[in-house]
Amino acid sequence: MSEARLTGPVRIVGVGLLGASIGLGLRAKGVEVILADASPTHLAIAADYGAGRPAAPGDVPQLVVVCVPPDVTADVVASELAANPTAIVTDVASVKLAIYDDLVARGADLSRYLGTHPMAGRELGGPMSGRADLFVGRPWVVAAHEGISYRDASVIDDLILDLGATLVELTPEQHDRAVALVSHVPQVVSTLMARRLIDAPHASVNLAGQGIRDVTRVAASDPELWVQILGQNSAPVIEILRGYRDDLDRFIDALVDLEAPGARRRIAEELFGGNTGVERLPGKHGVDRRYASLIVMVDDRPGQLARLFNDVGDAGVNLEDLRLEHSPGAQVGLAEIFVLPEVQERLTDELAARGWRIAG
Numbered sequence: 001m002s003e004a005r006l007t008g009p010v011r012i013v014g015v016g017l018l019g020a021s022i023g024l025g026l027r028a029k030g031v032e033v034i035l036a037d038a039s040p041t042h043l044a045i046a047a048d049y050g051a052g053r054p055a056a057p058g059d060v061p062q063l064v065v066v067c068v069p070p071d072v073t074a075d076v077v078a079s080e081l082a083a084n085p086t087a088i089v090t091d092v093a094s095v096k097l098a099i100y101d102d103l104v105a106r107g108a109d110l111s112r113y114l115g116t117h118p119m120a121g122r123e124l125g126g127p128m129s130g131r132a133d134l135f136v137g138r139p140w141v142v143a144a145h146e147g148i149s150y151r152d153a154s155v156i157d158d159l160i161l162d163l164g165a166t167l168v169e170l171t172p173e174q175h176d177r178a179v180a181l182v183s184h185v186p187q188v189v190s191t192l193m194a195r196r197l198i199d200a201p202h203a204s205v206n207l208a209g210q211g212i213r214d215v216t217r218v219a220a221s222d223p224e225l226w227v228q229i230l231g232q233n234s235a236p237v238i239e240i241l242r243g244y245r246d247d248l249d250r251f252i253d254a255l256v257d258l259e260a261p262g263a264r265r266r267i268a269e270e271l272f273g274g275n276t277g278v279e280r281l282p283g284k285h286g287v288d289r290r291y292a293s294l295i296v297m298v299d300d301r302p303g304q305l306a307r308l309f310n311d312v313g314d315a316g317v318n319l320e321d322l323r324l325e326h327s328p329g330a331q332v333g334l335a336e337i338f339v340l341p342e343v344q345e346r347l348t349d350e351l352a353a354r355g356w357r358i359a360g
C-alpha cells in the first residue's frame with residue numbers, strides 16, 4: 001500500500017457509484033473513510049463492500065466529499081459546510097456552474113468549498129457498481145473559484161492524486177462548456193440512436209456489431225440522473241445540439257440529391273471531418289497517440305482468451321488495450337488487441353505461427 005497524501009478522515013455523503021468508488025479507493029490507501037447516505041440500504045452495502053464505516057457522533061472529518069445527485073448537491077454541500085466547521089467540502093456532480101451559483105445565492109462559506117468532477121463513471125449507479133480503480137488515469141476537474149485559498153484547496157488535490165486521477169483546473173463555466181461537448185451531447189446522441197432500435201425487427205438487431213455497440217453504450221445510463229445533468233447544463237448543450245442538427249440536415253440534403261454536382265464530395269468531406277475529429281481524442285494515459293490494432297479470431301471454448309494473452313506475453317508484447325466482440329450464437333469471437341505500432345507486424349507473425357487466425 002503506497003502512502004496516502006490525505007491524513008483523513010474523509011466523510012463521503014452519498015455512497016452510490018461515485019461515493020462507494022471513492023471510499024474503496026481511499027480505503028485501499030489506508031485512509032479512514034466515514035460514510036453517510038439518505039438510503040440506509042446503500043449505506044450498509046457500501047460499508048459491507050469495504051468502502052468505509054458508517055458515520056458516528058463526534059466524527060471530525062478533514063474533508064467531506066458530497067456524491068449525491070446534482071439536484072440535491074448544493075443543499076447537501078450547504079448543510080455539510082454548516083455541520084463540519086473545520087472541514088473542506090467538495091462535490092463530484094457532473095455540472096458545476098449551477099451548483100456554484102446556488103451556493104453563492106445561499107451565502108454558503110465558499111472559503112471551504114471547491115467543486116470537482118471526475119471524468120470517470122459507468123452506466124450503472126449504486127454502491128455495488130463501485131470500483132476502487134474507477135478514477136485511475138482519468139481527468140478530474142477542479143472547478144476553480146477565487147473564494148478559497150491554495151492552502152485550503154490542497155486537500156482536494158490530495159484526494160484526486162490519492163485516487164490516481166489527473167487534476168485539471170477550469171472555471172465552472174469552462175467546465176460546463178467542455179463536458180457539454182464531450183459527455184452531455186454524446187449522451188443525447190447515443191440515446192437517440194438507441195431509440196431507433198426499439199421498433200426494429202429482431203433480424204436487424206441480431207446483426208449488431210461493434211459499431212452500434214460503441215455508439216449506444218451510454219444509452220444504458222440512468223434517465224433520472226441525466227434529466228438532472230441536462231437540465232442544469234441546458235444552454236451549452238442546446239448550442240452544440242443545434243450545430244449537430246445543422247450537420248445532420250446538410251448530410252441528409254446531400255444524400256437526398258446524390259446526383260447533384262458535388263453531392264458525393266460533400267458527403268466525403270463530412271466523413272473526413274469525422275476522421276479529423278476522432279483523431280483529436282486523447283488515447284490511453286491521456287496521450288494523443290494511436291495504437292495499432294489486430295483482430296484475432298478466438299474460438300468460443302473455455303481458456304482460449306487466456307491462451308491468447310499468454311501468447312502475446314510470450315512474444316514480449318505489451319497489450320495496450322483490448323476490445324471483445326461476440327455475436328450471440330457465433331462459434332468464434334473477435335478480440336481486437338491494441339499494441340504499439342512498431343510491434344504490430346512481429347506480433348501478427350508470431351501469433352499466426354502459433355496457430356491464431358488473424359482477421360485484420
Ligand SMILES: NC(=O)C1=CN([C@@H]2O[C@H](COP(=O)(O)OP(=O)(O)OC[C@H]3O[C@@H](n4cnc5c(N)ncnc54)[C@H](O)[C@@H]3O)[C@@H](O)[C@H]2O)C=CC1
Pocket residue numbers: 013014015016017018019036037038039042067068069070072073076092093094095117118119120121122123124125126127229
Ligand atoms: N454516474 C456517473 O458515471 C458519474 C456521476 N457523477 C456525479 O456523481 C454524483 C453521484 O452519482 P452516482 O454515484 O452515479 O449516483 P448514485 O445514484 O449511484 O448514488 C447517489 C447516492 O446518493 C444518495 N442520496 C441521494 N440524495 C441524498 C441526500 N439528500 N443525502 C444523502 N444521500 C443522498 C443515494 O441514496 C445514492 O446512494 C452525481 O452528482 C453525478 O452527477 C460524476 C461522474 C460520473
Ligand SMILES: O=C(O)C(=O)Cc1ccc(O)cc1
Pocket residue numbers: 093094118119120121122123183218
Ligand atoms: O462512461 C463514460 O464514458 C462516461 O462518460 C461516464 C460519465 C458519466 C457522467 C459523468 O459526469 C462523467 C462520466
